[in-house]
Amino acid sequence: MAGTGLVSFHGSAVPPDNFLEDVVAGLSLPQKQLPPKYFYDARGSELFEAICSLPEYYPTRAEISLTRQHIAEIARFAGAGCELIEYGSGASTKSQILIDALAPVAYVPVDISESALRAAAAQLAARFPWLNVRAVVGDFGRPMAIPAFGGPGRKVVYFPGSTIGNLTREEALAFLRMTRGQVGPGGAMLVGVDLKKDPNLLHAAYNDAQGVTARFNLNLLHRVNAELGGDFVVAKFAHYAFYNAPMGRIEMHLASLERQMVNVGRHRFSFAPGESIHTENSCKYSIEEFQALAALGGFCGEKVWQDAEGLFSLHGLVAA
Numbered sequence: 655m656a657g658t659g660l661v662s663f664h665g666s667a668v669p670p671d672n673f674l675e676d677v678v679a680g681l682s683l684p685q686k687q688l689p690p691k692y693f694y695d696a697r698g699s700e701l702f703e704a705i706c707s708l709p710e711y712y713p714t715r716a717e718i719s720l721t722r723q724h725i726a727e728i729a730r731f732a733g734a735g736c737e738l739i740e741y742g743s744g745a746s747t748k749s750q751i752l753i754d755a756l757a758p759v760a761y762v763p764v765d766i767s768e769s770a771l772r773a774a775a776a777q778l779a780a781r782f783p784w785l786n787v788r789a790v791v792g793d794f795g796r797p798m799a800i801p802a803f804g805g806p807g808r809k810v811v812y813f814p815g816s817t818i819g820n821l822t823r824e825e826a827l828a829f830l831r832m833t834r835g836q837v838g839p840g841g842a843m844l845v846g847v848d849l850k851k852d853p854n855l856l857h858a859a860y861n862d863a864q865g866v867t868a869r870f871n872l873n874l875l876h877r878v879n880a881e882l883g884g885d886f887v888v889a890k891f892a893h894y895a896f897y898n899a900p901m902g903r904i905e906m907h908l909a910s911l912e913r914q915m916v917n918v919g920r921h922r923f924s925f926a927p928g929e930s931i932h933t934e935n936s937c938k939y940s941i942e943e944f945q946a947l948a949a950l951g952g953f954c955g956e957k958v959w960q961d962a963e964g965l966f967s968l969h970g971l972v973a974a
């Protein structure tokens with residue numbers, strides 16, 4: 655993909671051809687499920703940004719204020735002039751705080767949502783005209799080529815927004831190991847991780863009064879209809895999110911409001927009343943749980959920043 659000035663685009667248009675395959679496989683399981691990465695078409699990315707400013711959705715505010723409050727220490731940890739690679743960069747809002755402080759030699763935002771990446775790249779080019787931005791459209795769950803700079807700076811992977819919480823334990827481990835290989839010896843990672851807390855706060859954050867999270871969840875069905883020729887009657891499904899304490903995660907589902915049949919391409923699926931499609935997990939960690947996972951992934955926890963209320967944490971990890 656081409657670019658302008660110091661901004662260039664790499665990677666291939668997403669979703670790849672296995673969108674249909676993933677949907678058919680997921681809807682064929684006893685507990686129907688759809689991979690959360692498909693939330694993020696242009697509309698999904700817009701809705702996610704709207705979620706970030708909801709009064710109930712504390713993670714974005716908590717992580718931004720944590721980052722601002724500790725930015726000098728975070729900058730010392732990451733190292734000025736590093737190469738900053740961000741996975742699931744979305745609107746690149748939090749990264750702008752880091753870019754200001756770190757003046758990285760290059761910033762590589764990676765996201766599955768091309769529209770979010772393009773909007774973010776335009777903003778970055780305007781705010782940081784000196785910055786080399788190499789945007790990559792791709793799925794971080796698969797091997798992908800990251801543009802190499804070959805400079806002397808340390809490689810630092812940034813993974814904010816508790817996106818790691820959307821991964822299963824196995825996926826999170828695979829992701830940590832992949833990034834460990836990528837940053838190499840001496841490399842580092844900054845990960846934003848949402849913490850275990852009062853389930854009522856968690857419940858409110860994923861069941862906002864304005865129904866934006868519901869629209870975000872239901873948008874997945876609109877997307878299946880639009881891109882795969884599905885015939886979901888979206889009004890016959892409801893957003894359903896709850897905290898599963900034994901699993902330590904918020905689960906988002908789309909629950910069928912009645913007995914119905916749905917077609918996707920040549921495939922036909924039946925739904926009983928109340929039967930759900932599991933669309934997303936948002937795993938919550940204690941500091942110790944996440945540090946243990948990071949260690950298995952090949953990283954040592956060097957720094958942890960958290961807010962006074964214990965809502966959110968930012969982990970500074972170094973390659974073990």
Ligand SMILES: C[S@@+](CC[C@H](N)C(=O)[O-])C[C@H]1O[C@@H](n2cnc3c(N)ncnc32)[C@H](O)[C@@H]1O
Nearest residue numbers: 691694742743744765766767792793794814815
């Ligand atoms: C929870 S949002 C976080 C956005 C932003 N980093 C923040 O902190 O607000 C997840 C982001 O990751 C992207 N994403 C989700 N799954 C992905 C995947 N498998 N590969 C690449 N990007 C993905 C989404 O498009 C979205 O921008």
